[in-house]
Amino acid sequence: MPVLRSELNAYLNQLLQVGQFKDYCPNGLQVEGAPTIERLVTGVTASQRLIEEAIAHNAQAILVHHGYFWKGEDPCLTGIKKSRIATLLEHDISLFAYHLPLDAHERFGNNVQLAHTLGWTIAGKLGDTLALHGSVEGTETGGSLRRKLSDTLGFDVLHIGDEMDDIETIAWCTGAAQGYLEQAIDAGVDAFVSGEISEPTVHLARESGVHYFAAGHHATERGGVMALGDHLAAQFDLEVQFIDLPIPV
Structure with a gap:
């Protein structure tokens, strides 16, 4: 209709x-x-x-x-x-x-959808940022989480950290949110996931011991618009088609 x-x-x-x-x-x-x-x-x-x-x-x-x-x-x-x-x-x-409204929404937001896709438990916001924090599903190491992210998102995830370290607590923000790493360090989480990475991010991650995963700007931000599209299809009986056009960053 x-x-x-x-x-x-x-x-x-x-x-x-x-x-x-x-x-x-x-x-x-x-x-x-x-x-x-x-x-x-x-x-x-x-x-x-x-x-x-x-x-x-x-x-x-x-x-x-x-x-x-x-x-x-x-x-x-x-x-x-x-x-x-x-x-x-x-x-x-x-x-x-x-843009930001679709990052932050508590139901259809990119950050919430990424957590649902990976099976992470959401504990709350990371300070006054758009980022969320919580815990991973089951037991993860740096290496296993990188593989899970790569397989789930279809993206070759870059990991800064020791592959053998245990990871239990995590913070994340999709897209270009590497600037939130310092808040993640202050929060004491084991790992931080975002879409992109920059040169200073590498040094902060190595020196703090907080694992950093760059999982792709596009790859981490598919969830919100997909979930919202599904909702609109049901709400208005619309014909909705998600078109995935992956990019290498």
Whole structure:
């Protein structure tokens, strides 16, 4: 059954509580397309390839975690940005994007979904950050957790730490959240998982003894938009298709 674009936008904005976040981009409807939606394509990032997939699936809307119009970028619609926007407008496809609200949501958030996927127990937030902390399922070592992450996420996870060390407590934040490692160290957890890694992260992990796992920005952030898409399919009787376009980082 079709849903009005305006109804879907209002529902998502309320569900994800977008007004509570000071974000780096606008959350919600970023590009306006057809007034009614029957088919929705979901994905991590609104790349040109994802837009082409939406066209191939005859979708009237796309829902992503990484959309457009980031703070500090050139606002001019030229080059690649012009091509993406022009394709959306030509085919009357709406683009919905939710960044921090989809990281933090207590049900559909990327961090919660990563925990569910790996079987981790959630104890609470890591201080005042978006990161969560808790415990792993069963008994893990540095090596076994790296293998479990790699197999589950389909990504060659980078591990900083001793493969034989036992790991019981863990903190995590999907995407580019390596900057939260210091809070994880202060919290006294055995390990921290994020999507990306930087040069200072390596030294902090080695010197603190806290294991660090870089499990892929894209790979760690598929869960939120997939769970949200499944919810929308049931809530509005929409045809929803998740398109996975993996990248090597």
